[in-house]
Amino acid sequence: MVDDHVKRKILLLGDGAVGKTSLIRRFVVDKFSDDYITTIGTKVTKKDLRIESPSKATDMTFMIWDVLGQKGYRGIQESSFQGAKGALLVYDVTRPETAESLHEYWIPHLLSVTDPIPIVLVANKVDLAESRRKVQEDLDDLKDVLQVDGFVSSAKTGLNVEAGFLGLAKAMIAKADAKVMKRDAVEETWNPFIAVTDQIIVDFCEFMGGQEAAMPIVRQQLTRAGIDVKAPTKEGLRLAVDYLAEAESSFRNAADVEASKLRRLGWIKEVA
Ligand code: G3D
Numbered sequence: 001m002v003d004d005h006v007k008r009k010i011l012l013l014g015d016g017a018v019g020k021t022s023l024i025r026r027f028v029v030d031k032f033s034d035d036y037i038t039t040i041g042t043k044v045t046k047k048d049l050r051i052e053s054p055s056k057a058t059d060m061t062f063m064i065w066d067v068l069g070q071k072g073y074r075g076i077q078e079s080s081f082q083g084a085k086g087a088l089l090v091y092d093v094t095r096p097e098t099a100e101s102l103h104e105y106w107i108p109h110l111l112s113v114t115d116p117i118p119i120v121l122v123a124n125k126v127d128l129a130e131s132r133r134k135v136q137e138d139l140d141d142l143k144d145v146l147q148v149d150g151f152v153s154s155a156k157t158g159l160n161v162e163a164g165f166l167g168l169a170k171a172m173i174a175k176a177d178a179k180v181m182k183r184d185a186v187e188e189t190w191n192p193f194i195a196v197t198d199q200i201i202v203d204f205c206e207f208m209g210g211q212e213a214a215m216p217i218v219r220q221q222l223t224r225a226g227i228d229v230k231a232p233t234k235e236g237l238r239l240a241v242d243y244l245a246e247a248e249s250s251f252r253n254a255a256d257v258e259a260s261k262l263r264r265l266g267w268i269k270e271v272a
């Protein structure tokens, strides 16, 4: 028997709190939870799918990358885009600015790293919308502009969650790359502490051999240091650098760990 099982990396992209983690949770374990835990760094979840078409069935394993939605973490975000074969671009229908962000931030950054790949839009939280029809019309406009498919969804009720992921899988099988034009991102001034946090995390990931291995540790140590990724503080970052060094000391020699720590503390110092 021929093994045509394919493993594919896909991304969930969109601003913070649009529902990326909830959509993945709904799709993978069919649950919804109201407690909001900001995703620190990236998180990878695996899901096996079978895509049926009239002529054949394709088995596929999705490696679903839940990418930190906070803007300004460009290093983490852009390195997480590498090797992705598809992306769900998520916005929150109750916050129109999150749809704008897809144009201004997520798509330009994605295309600065990857070749065009299949993209599917997800207009999430439709359960909260006053007019479902208006939400659908706005999504249709965006689909026209970007020339991609899209769904109105709710991670809460489960509406169209599977449809969104399967729609992306089908576009990937059909190699229907999005025909979105490359363009420059709209630059904004970010919190300088966010840029340093990003730099420290990217640095740590490099020494740990990549995001997949490193992020669980990053998550643990940044949480322990009390870091809020939306507004990291100098004191919190110093603590995080100590904790990361502590974690690294079981993998690297003491001199290297100390050198990394001093370098990272230097970056923090430069900010203020
Ligand atoms: P993110 O991963 O994109 O940052 P989350 O977003 O999945 O963490 O969701 C952010 C908040 O929105 C969470 O609630 C979550 O429960 C809520 N949410 C996600 N999807 C939906 C949806 O389809 N409908 C509704 N009503 N809420 C949704 P809190 O309240 O804790 O902020």
Ligand code: MG
Pocket (backbone or CB within 6 Å): 017, 020, 021, 022, 037, 038, 039, 066
């Ligand atoms: Mg999240």
